Amino acid sequence: MYWFRILLPACLVLTGLSLGQEPTEKPSDQDRERRAERTREPGESSSRDSRIDLSPPKDDAKNHPNSSIPSQPDSDVSDLGDVQEFHPWDPHKAIKDIEVGDFYFKKKNYRAALDRYREALEYKPQDALANFRLGQCLEKMNQPQEARLHYEEYLKILPHGPLAEEAQKQLQKLRGDEKK
Numbered sequence: 001m002y003w004f005r006i007l008l009p010a011c012l013v014l015t016g017l018s019l020g021q022e023p024t025e026k027p028s029d030q031d032r033e034r035r036a037e038r039t040r041e042p043g044e045s046s047s048r049d050s051r052i053d054l055s056p057p058k059d060d061a062k063n064h065p066n067s068s069i070p071s072q073p074d075s076d077v078s079d080l081g082d083v084q085e086f087h088p089w090d091p092h093k094a095i096k097d098i099e100v101g102d103f104y105f106k107k108k109n110y111r112a113a114l115d116r117y118r119e120a121l122e123y124k125p126q127d128a129l130a131n132f133r134l135g136q137c138l139e140k141m142n143q144p145q146e147a148r149l150h151y152e153e154y155l156k157i158l159p160h161g162p163l164a165e166e167a168q169k170q171l172q173k174l175r176g177d178e179k180k
Contacts, residue, residue, distance in 0.1 A: 088122065088123055089123065089124065090123045090124070091123065091124045091127075093120075093123045094120040094121075094123040094124035094127055094130065095120075097116045097117070097119045097120035097123065097130075098116070098117065098120045098127070098129055098130055098133060100116045101113040101114075101115075101116030101117045101120065101130075101133060101137075102133065104116060105133070105136070105137060105140075110137050110140050110141050111141075113133075113137050114134065114137045114138070114141065117130050117133050117134040117137060118134065121134070126157055127157075128154050128157040128158040128161055128163075129154075129163075131150045131151075131153040131154040131157065132150070132151065132154040132163050132166075132167060134147075134150045135147045135148070135149075135150035135151040135154065135167070135170065136170075138150065139170065139174070144174045144177060147170075147174060148171060148174045148175070151167045151170050151171050151174070152171065154167050155167050155168070155171075
């Protein structure tokens with residue numbers, strides 16, 4: 001009972017403080033600015049004070065003469081310098097495409113498998129496994145020249161890889177078929 005008499009007033013004092021009693025200190029300048037921002041007109045921007053200058057530096061055109069993008073749609077693409085086309089890089093999607101391609105390949109749906117292996121190469125152009133599987137698929141679809149290219153690409157990427165021996169065998173077989 002003694003603890004109850006001590007704890008009850010302490011709890012009441014603490015809950016009174018947490019129930020929204022006003023602090024005794026004065027609001028800072030930052031607090032006043034925040035309140036002023038809340039009372040602005042709806043169409044008024046709060047970013048006027050923090051605008052960033054996006055204009056190019058003074059000598060930008062002189063220092064980087066080929067950096068402008070051609071305004072004419074018919075203009076020569078070589079004017080763009082080293083910049084070429086962007087390719088999406090997503091090795092996770094490439095792995096998933098190979099996985100789905102393997103599923104279709106086992107079901108003997110070679111057209112669907114071919115599409116998935118090619119899509120994997122879009123997301124990861126130098127993927128050795130996708131090249132190897134694409135070679136297998138093209139071989140099943142009776143396209144030996146293109147299959148040979150993908151087996152060779154696999155061997156360029158992984159000359160001593162786990163499927164290198166099989167790729168060599170398939171290449172020899174395809175070259176032998178071409179000589180006949």
